[in-house]
Amino acid sequence: MxxxxxxxxxxxxxxxxxxxxxxxxxxxxxxxxxxxxxxxxxxxxxxxxxxxxxxxxxxxxxxxxxxxxxxxxxxxxxxxxxxxxxxxxxxxxxxxxxLRPAQVFSGLEEHSALRPEVAAAIDLLIVRELNGDVYFGDKGMRQTADGQREGYDVMSYSENEVRRIAHVAFRAAQGRQKRLCSVDKANVLETSQLWRDVMIEVSAEYPDVELTHMYVDNAAMQLVRNPGQFDVIVTGNLFGDILSDQASMCVGSIGLxxxxxxxxxxxxxxxxxxxxxxxxxxxxxxxxxxxxxxxxxxxxxxxxxxxxxxxxxxxxxxxxxxxxxxxxxxxxxxxxxxxxxxxxxx
The missing domain is CATH 3.40.718.10 (Isopropylmalate Dehydrogenase)
Structure with a gap:
């Protein structure tokens, strides 16, 4: 090798x-x-x-x-x-x-920002899409009609981009507890609605995996309130960047x-x-x-x-x-x- x-x-x-x-x-x-x-x-x-x-x-x-x-x-x-x-x-x-696993090692529960009994239950995997979303979309600075500066970043995903990350996440869930939570913001974003639709379509190929959906703001709260409920989380580039760093502090140190x-x-x-x-x-x-x-x-x-x-x-x-x-x-x-x-x- x-x-x-x-x-x-x-x-x-x-x-x-x-x-x-x-x-x-x-x-x-x-x-x-x-x-x-x-x-x-x-x-x-x-x-x-x-x-x-x-x-x-x-x-x-x-x-x-x-x-x-x-x-x-x-x-x-x-x-x-x-x-x-x-x-x-x-x-x-x-x-x-x-793929970002997050698990509290025995003896480190007290180092988590969460209560020890809550932190002890953390054993999850975040699957984050890396090549799309606002990080790679059209972006720039422009001037509005009234002369103000305006920054813009375009969030977009094609269904093929969502489909390939979905397969990775479902296969990962098959090797764990067979539970997959897809995190999006489908109540506001068209990009997220496509994401959710494709996740549901792909789920038909993995009948042994339980698929659930959660809005990203709720997911951020649940990672603090009850992180033990999660097995595998799959989400887009922007949301995944934020949630995976949040999970790192839940386990006690970003150095782990x-x-x-x-x-x-x-x-x-x-x-x-x-x-x-x-x-x-x-x-x-x-x-x-x-x-x-x-x-x-x-x-x-x-x-x-x-x-x-x-x-x-x-x-x-x-x-x-x-x-x-x-x-x-x-x-x-x-x-x-x-x-x-x-x-x-x-």
């Missing part, structure tokens, strides 16, 4: 080193390659996503991605900012489905959540959901567990290696259950010490 490592900016290189440490401890038949992305790529090549990086990614079986973002480049044109690299590589690789971005084939991109955290970069206090759990998702979805993925997840759970904590969870273990602890638990 050929894996491309894209460490990126900020804490990216630090947490990537710990994931690589865990991967080497598994002694799997893999070949590693590396590339530049984000601010470091802009500094070296003048673009946050150089063609060479895209070529390396397309030639790989999977991409393990750290983080991008560097305030030193906030002044450059938007399409050249480091954060644009992640949107660009998803598009270049045809990745349209983002991994994600997978998938397309039609086995090639996928795997990354922690947190950012580059430039304020703590180089201090050795970043939590590497989300990066390590992203590696587990890589081995499961692109490598077809469920056994190794489960070993990593069990090792992380064991480390946390032992009381090991980084700074984000009120502890004093360093980035490297947490990585070492996971290796020892393997």
């Amino acid at each position: 050929k894996i491309l490592l894209l460490a990126g900016d900020g804490i990216g290189p630090e947490i990537m080193a710990e994931a690589e440490k865990v991967l080497m401890a598994l002694n799997l038949p893999v070949t590693l390659d590396r590339g530049l992305v984000g601010g470091v790529a802009y500094a070296a090549t003048g673009h946050p996503l150089p063609p060479e990086t895209v070529e390396k990614a397309r030639a790989s079986d999977a991409v393990l991605f750290g983080a991008v973002g560097d305030f030193r480049y906030d002044h450059v044109e938007r399409h050249l900012r480091p954060e644009q690299a992640i949107l660009g590589i998803r598009t270049a690789l045809g990745l349209f489905a983002n 959540l991994a994600s997978a971005s998938l397309g039609e084939g086995k090639l996928g991109l795997y990354e922690p959901i947190h950012g580059s955290a430039p304020d703590i970069a180089g201090k050795g206090i970043a939590n590497p567990l989300a990066m390590i759990l992203s590696l587990a998702m890589l081995l499961r979805h692109s490598g077809g290696d469920e056994a190794s993925a489960a070993r990593i997840e069990a090792a992380v759970a064991k480390v946390l259950a032992s009381g090991a904590r980084g700074a984000d969870l009120g502890g004093d273990m360093s980035t490297s010490a947490l990585g070492d602890a996971v290796v020892a638990a393997l």
Whole structure:
């Protein structure tokens, strides 16, 4: 298996080193390659996503991605900012489905913003569409008839875009508790009405999965009130961006959540959901567990290696259950010490 490592900016290189440490401890038949992305790529090549990086990614079986973002480049044109690299590589690789699991690890219930007994019930998966919606629709600035500035962003989905993410979500639900909640805003948006209609059509192909619907504002409330009711949530790009970050705080720390971005084939991109955290970069206090759990998702979805993925997840759970904590969870273990602890638990 050929894996491309894209460490990126900020804490990216630090947490990537710990994931690589865990991967080497598994002694799997893999070949590693590396590339530049984000601010470091802009500094070296003048673009946050150089063609060479895209070529390396397309030639790989999977991409393990750290983080991008560097305030030193906030002044450059938007399409050249480091954060644009992640949107660009998803598009270049045809990745349209983002999977974000959220589960409270035993012993971390008190770290959730929710009551411990509510947080303990969280075990859900958010499936977010990645290539459509307002992020990729027509956008710009214009002037109204009376001379005012007006910004606009067009939200749109074709039925084929909805249909392909629906299949991903239904298949994911089949592998879990067979419950799928589709989140939209069909009472206001025509885009959401199409979304709901197509979800219902596709559900006929999955009679073993229970499909329900929920408006996004209610879903946001229910994630706080009773998150245990959810198994798999499927939603569009904008709503999914917001709800998945909300779910991360429900489980106690954004440093614990991994994600997978998938397309039609086995090639996928795997990354922690947190950012580059430039304020703590180089201090050795970043939590590497989300990066390590992203590696587990890589081995499961692109490598077809469920056994190794489960070993990593069990090792992380064991480390946390032992009381090991980084700074984000009120502890004093360093980035490297947490990585070492996971290796020892393997």
